[in-house]
Amino acid sequence: MSHTETHWQDICHLDAIVPNAGRCALVKGEQIAIFRVKKNGNDALYAVHNHDPFSQANVISRGIVGSIDGKIVVASPIYKQHFCLKTGSCLEDDTAQLKTYPVRIENNRVQLSA
Amino acid sequence: MSNQLIVIGNGPVGHKFLESLVASGQADQFEITVFGEEPRHAYDRVHLTAWFESREAASLNMVPDGFYQANSIRCISGDKIISIDREHKRVTSEQGEELSYDKIILATGSFPFVPPVPGHDRENTFVYRTIEDLEAITAAAANSRVGTVVGGGLLGLEAAKALKELDLKTHVVEFAPRLMMVQVDDGGGSLLRGKIEDLGVSVHTGKNTQNIGDGDECFHKMSFADDSELETDLIVFSAGIRPRDELGKQCGLEMGERGGIVINDHCQTSDEAIYAIGEVALWGGRIYGLIAPGNAMAQAAVDHLLPGATASEFTGADMSTKLKLMGVDVASIGDAHGNSEGALSYSYVNEADEIYKKIVVSPDKKHLLGAVLVGEANDYGTLLQFALNKIELPENPESLILPALDGVSAGGLGVDMLPDSAQICSCNNISKGTLVEAVQSGCCNIGDLKTATNAATGCGGCTALVTQIMNAEMEKLGMEVNTDLCEHFPYTRQDIYNLVRVEKIHSFEQLIEQHGSGHGCDICKPTIASILATCWNDHILDDQHHVLQDTNDYFMANMQKDGTYSVVPRVAGGEITPDKLIVLGQVAKKYDLYTKITGGQRVDLFGARAETLPLIWRELIDAGFESGHAYGKALRTVKSCVGSSWCRYGVQDSVGAAINIENRYRGLRSPHKLKMAVSGCTRECAEAQCKDVGIIATENGFNMYVCGNGGMKPRHADLFATDLDYDTLIKYIDRFFMFYIRTADRLQRTSVWMENMEGGLDYLKSIIIDDKLGLCEELEAEMAHIVDTYQCEWKTTIEDPEKVQRFNHFVNSSNADSNVVFVRERQQIRPANEVERKDLINLKEIA
Numbered sequence: 001m002s003h004t005e006t007h008w009q010d011i012c013h014l015d016a017i018v019p020n021a022g023r024c025a026l027v028k029g030e031q032i033a034i035f036r037v038k039k040n041g042n043d044a045l046y047a048v049h050n051h052d053p054f055s056q057a058n059v060i061s062r063g064i065v066g067s068i069d070g071k072i073v074v075a076s077p078i079y080k081q082h083f084c085l086k087t088g089s090c091l092e093d094d095t096a097q098l099k100t101y102p103v104r105i106e107n108n109r110v111q112l113s114a
Numbered sequence: 115m116s117n118q119l120i121v122i123g124n125g126p127v128g129h130k131f132l133e134s135l136v137a138s139g140q141a142d143q144f145e146i147t148v149f150g151e152e153p154r155h156a157y158d159r160v161h162l163t164a165w166f167e168s169r170e171a172a173s174l175n176m177v178p179d180g181f182y183q184a185n186s187i188r189c190i191s192g193d194k195i196i197s198i199d200r201e202h203k204r205v206t207s208e209q210g211e212e213l214s215y216d217k218i219i220l221a222t223g224s225f226p227f228v229p230p231v232p233g234h235d236r237e238n239t240f241v242y243r244t245i246e247d248l249e250a251i252t253a254a255a256a257n258s259r260v261g262t263v264v265g266g267g268l269l270g271l272e273a274a275k276a277l278k279e280l281d282l283k284t285h286v287v288e289f290a291p292r293l294m295m296v297q298v299d300d301g302g303g304s305l306l307r308g309k310i311e312d313l314g315v316s317v318h319t320g321k322n323t324q325n326i327g328d329g330d331e332c333f334h335k336m337s338f339a340d341d342s343e344l345e346t347d348l349i350v351f352s353a354g355i356r357p358r359d360e361l362g363k364q365c366g367l368e369m370g371e372r373g374g375i376v377i378n379d380h381c382q383t384s385d386e387a388i389y390a391i392g393e394v395a396l397w398g399g400r401i402y403g404l405i406a407p408g409n410a411m412a413q414a415a416v417d418h419l420l421p422g423a424t425a426s427e428f429t430g431a432d433m434s435t436k437l438k439l440m441g442v443d444v445a446s447i448g449d450a451h452g453n454s455e456g457a458l459s460y461s462y463v464n465e466a467d468e469i470y471k472k473i474v475v476s477p478d479k480k481h482l483l484g485a486v487l488v489g490e491a492n493d494y495g496t497l498l499q500f501a502l503n504k505i506e507l508p509e510n511p512e513s514l515i516l517p518a519l520d521g522v523s524a525g526g527l528g529v530d531m532l533p534d535s536a537q538i539c540s541c542n543n544i545s546k547g548t549l550v551e552a553v554q555s556g557c558c559n560i561g562d563l564k565t566a567t568n569a570a571t572g573c574g575g576c577t578a579l580v581t582q583i584m585n586a587e588m589e590k591l592g593m594e595v596n597t598d599l600c601e602h603f604p605y606t607r608q609d610i611y612n613l614v615r616v617e618k619i620h621s622f623e624q625l626i627e628q629h630g631s632g633h634g635c636d637i638c639k640p641t642i643a644s645i646l647a648t649c650w651n652d653h654i655l656d657d658q659h660h661v662l663q664d665t666n667d668y669f670m671a672n673m674q675k676d677g678t679y680s681v682v683p684r685v686a687g688g689e690i691t692p693d694k695l696i697v698l699g700q701v702a703k704k705y706d707l708y709t710k711i712t713g714g715q716r717v718d719l720f721g722a723r724a725e726t727l728p729l730i731w732r733e734l735i736d737a738g739f740e741s742g743h744a745y746g747k748a749l750r751t752v753k754s755c756v757g758s759s760w761c762r763y764g765v766q767d768s769v770g771a772a773i774n775i776e777n778r779y780r781g782l783r784s785p786h787k788l789k790m791a792v793s794g795c796t797r798e799c800a801e802a803q804c805k806d807v808g809i810i811a812t813e814n815g816f817n818m819y820v821c822g823n824g825g826m827k828p829r830h831a832d833l834f835a836t837d838l839d840y841d842t843l844i845k846y847i848d849r850f851f852m853f854y855i856r857t858a859d860r861l862q863r864t865s866v867w868m869e870n871m872e873g874g875l876d877y878l879k880s881i882i883i884d885d886k887l888g889l890c891e892e893l894e895a896e897m898a899h900i901v902d903t904y905q906c907e908w909k910t911t912i913e914d915p916e917k918v919q920r921f922n923h924f925v926n927s928s929n930a931d932s933n934v935v936f937v938r939e940r941q942q943i944r945p946a947n948e949v950e951r952k953d954l955i956n957l958k959e960i961a
């Protein structure tokens with residue numbers, strides 16, 4: 001099994017993303033929605049594709065973040081389907097899926113691998 | 115081998131038969147043809163009079179789009195069957211169609227009886243049965259002054275109401291000594307007469323019409339047996355119905371002595387292959403002239419046709435009725451006249467309030483046999499249950515109709531006492547058990563319950579009881595299951611509102627820590643953001659609030675299908691200066707925005723990318739505009755008509771009032787959006803009666819209407835108070851809005867809130883006008899806080915660079931979203947459709 005090295009790309013300062021909200025990043029021509037979820041003082045980051053498969057609009061980063069049945073989700077702002085931020089799967093329709101990306105915090109910078 | 119089923123008659127009962135057959139899932143066993151003589155598909159004859167509201171036949175249609183095609187039913191309208199050949203099993207239609215059959219369903223209904231007095235067939239004489247009848251009456255009324263209904267029964271009074279509303283001087287002529295002979299007794303009849311005369315309808319009882327001839331002043335002159343006369347321009351006969359049993363006669367089925375086709379408990383006629391249902395059928399020597407028995411017959415016939423179905427049988431029906439006749443509540447139950455042997459009766463007459471109630475009980479005073487209610491029929495549901503389910507009466511049966519003098523409700527009936535089999539909605543034959551089941555499976559408001567069970571969708575007489583049963587069942591379930599806001603908060607919206615107020619909670623985080631669990635979601639976050647905004651009126655983009663908002667509130671603009679936004683500045687009352695109009699044009703031109711006049715008397719600018727919103731708003735605010743809150747669950751618009759300043763009919767300055775009112779309530783966050791309008795006179799050009807709060811100017815002040823709605827399920831607003839001075843009007847609106855915000859569910863418009871309110875309009879009046887709960891001062895203070903702390907959200911936002919930065923599409927680039935592509939149409943932009951977008955993006959990439 002070959003192991004490819006992950007190339008982390010610097011995106012922005014952590015503070016540029018408000019806790020419990022998303023922002024969209026442009027990475028190699030791709031639009032990627034990055035979410036910062038904060039609970040009990042800890043930050044977790046998630047990254048999924050910004051394209052909403054139901055409306056065909058690039059709006060996922062503008063959805064409300066929350067949890068359903070223990071899964072951290074975002075609700076599409078257009079027709080309100082929920083996507084699991086960890087896996088990208090849609091709770092209402094298993095044929096719909098958002099691509100996910102590795103993302104991390106390094107020295108208060110958000111970094112993404114795409 | 116095909117199984118040919120022919121339904122003759124496409125009225126409400128014929129259609130109910132088809133519906134039940136389809137619902138059984140076994141309709142495909144038959145090749146079905148339905149013949150209707152009328153030119154259109156089945157429509158709701160029970161609500162025929164509602165045709166006058168829209169004058170559109172479509173509003174009464176009972177057949178969902180595509181119903182016939184989806185179920186392979188052949189429907190022939192405008193043709194009637196004229197003969198049945200039982201020997202060869204064939205039918206023939208008037209237009210020459212011949213079909214063979216295996217089974218026939220006769221649902222030919224009845225026709226209005228017209229007494230054969232000389233002149234009964236003159237011009238300008240009508241009956242009241244079909245949409246065509248109403249169209250003809252309306253046309254004739256346009257050239258008439260006086261209208262007369264022959265017949266003072268239930269339908270006659272309904273026709274009289276229609277004539278009255280067509281602005282005719284209206285008379286009712288009745289042969290019997292009182293109105294509604296069948297349903298009410300002497301006492302009720304005379305009270306009813308008084309009430310109807312108060313409405314300006316002249317009632318003539320004991321009149322035997324002998325001739326109709328030419329009038330001197332009017333088109334007709336009617337002459338009566340007592341030598342009196344009456345002049346009238348048009349006449350509507352409503353003197354009872356007769357079964358349309360001509361096919362039964364023609365093919366030799368067993369008939370009743372006075373007409374009607376005899377049926378057994380399965381609704382079969384004397385020929386096994388022919389069923390009869392509805393008003394043409396005679397069961398137990400009786401014709402049932404109401405919809406509920408017809409529906410029950412339809413079900414019984416379906417059950418008998420299908421092998422192996424659990425056969426319901428038709429074994430008679432209750433003829434109790436409750437209705438509102440010209441605004442007067444009238445109800446009649448069972449043996450209203452006390453004809454049963456040894457029956458005893460109690461009555462209560464209140465001349466001051468014009469209320470009459472009578473109950474008829476068994477000789478041992480244990481059971482209710484019948485009742486008559488006129489003027490107030492709130493007890494109908496309860497009394498009907500006592501009668502239908504033979505529930506034992508309380509020791510003093512009169513307590514059932516005596517008013518509650520001490521404020522404690524009189525001998526009502528705990529719904530727990532009803533057996534599950536108790537029929538609650540007779541129109542649709544829905545039992546208590548069915549309702550309880552529906553509540554258990556998740557219906558927790560009356561709207562859902564109606565949709566799920568069909569209960570309370572006919573005459574509406576059972577609504578109060580259906581609501582009581584729902585509430586009782588929900589209480590038993592501990593309410594939790596269905597009324598929690600979402601999985602994160604085990605509370606209703608009202609509970610949360612109270613928690614926030616009482617514990618002075620100022621942030622979502624604090625609330626979820628103390629009273630909830632998890633991360634929240636797209637249901638609880640916006641709801642709580644709205645509650646916090648009503649209670650404390652902080653800026654919605656303040657740090658602790660902005661992540662709670664739906665995208666529309668977050669960007670303070672409405673997201674469109676392509677991810678761009680629309681911009682709607684406030685134009686209070688719809689009044690705008692030429693200079694401001696020019697600014698709107700200039701801004702739209704500069705940012706290339708699609709421009710449209712909205713349905714709310716203002717201008718919407720579409721197609722703004724998120725990052726341009728602060729720039730656009732900067733220009734608008736500099737020109738004196740402010741946020742229109744088109745994005746929020748908040749006050750939207752207060753529409754106005756031009757009013758007394760210009761209009762020759764206006765009696766008050768409706769524009770001035772609308773502007774003041776809009777400026778008072780702008781920015782008010784609420785469970786759902788709020789809309790208002792002010793009309794300058796009764797012509798109502800601002801359409802105030804379809805608004806949450808509507809105001810119509812009068813000579814003496816303002817009439818206030820509440821809980822109207824346009825939208826998906828229009829609701830006419832209720833008249834709440836009349837001739838108010840401006841200050842009182844504002845006081846009532848303050849209280850009304852704050853009470854709604856405090857008690858409504860999430861996303862519940864005032865119309866639905868009202869529909870679900872126990873006690874309805876009267877209860878609301880008692881709180882807002884009479885201050886029954888002692889709340890008014892508090893409600894006014896809460897509103898005053900909101901009015902005093904108003905800020906234009908957009909103004910505050912553009913002054914804060916950190917907030918402005920959040921509008922950029924990318925966090926790490928100043929590029930725009932390349933997926934947003936417009937094409938031009940009629941000189942303006944619109945979002946490209948998918949094909950256009952792909953082409954345009956490709957072109958760009960090639961270039």
Ligand code: SRM
Binds near residue numbers: 711713804823863
């Ligand atoms: C722009 C406008 C249509 C137009 O071009 O004229 C409009 C546009 C929308 N309406 Fe409306 N409604 C507009 C007047 C109306 C009216 C007419 C009125 O207000 O007099 C009604 C019926 C009156 C009423 O509400 O009772 C109306 C009944 C609705 C409803 C149904 C509400 C209901 O209770 O059934 C919705 C859906 C909802 O709110 O859930 C809706 C929802 C919407 C939404 C928000 C749909 C959405 O989520 O995208 C649209 C937003 C467009 C935008 O981005 O601005 N709109 N909408 C009108 C804006 C008026 C304004 O100046 O603010």
Ligand SMILES: Cc1cc2nc3c(=O)[nH]c(=O)nc-3n(C[C@H](O)[C@H](O)[C@H](O)COP(=O)(O)OP(=O)(O)OC[C@H]3O[C@@H](n4cnc5c(N)ncnc54)[C@H](O)[C@@H]3O)c2cc1C
Binds near residue numbers: 161
């Ligand atoms: C103004 C008004 C108000 C009413 N209010 C109430 C109320 O509040 N509550 C209540 O319970 N009931 C009410 N009713 C009564 C209710 O409408 C009837 O009970 C119901 O319509 C009966 O339905 P049906 O299908 O048996 O007959 P119909 O409605 O008469 O339908 C029969 C249909 O068959 C057609 N037809 C007849 N012969 C033939 C043929 N040979 N070939 C083809 N087609 C044929 C007719 O044209 C008609 O369209 C009201 C009726 C009226 C007119």
Ligand code: SF4
């Ligand atoms: S009617 Fe429907 S499509 Fe038209 S503006 Fe309103 S919500 Fe949009």
Ligand code: FES
Binds near residue numbers: 540573577
């Ligand atoms: S009894 Fe008529 S709608 Fe329920």
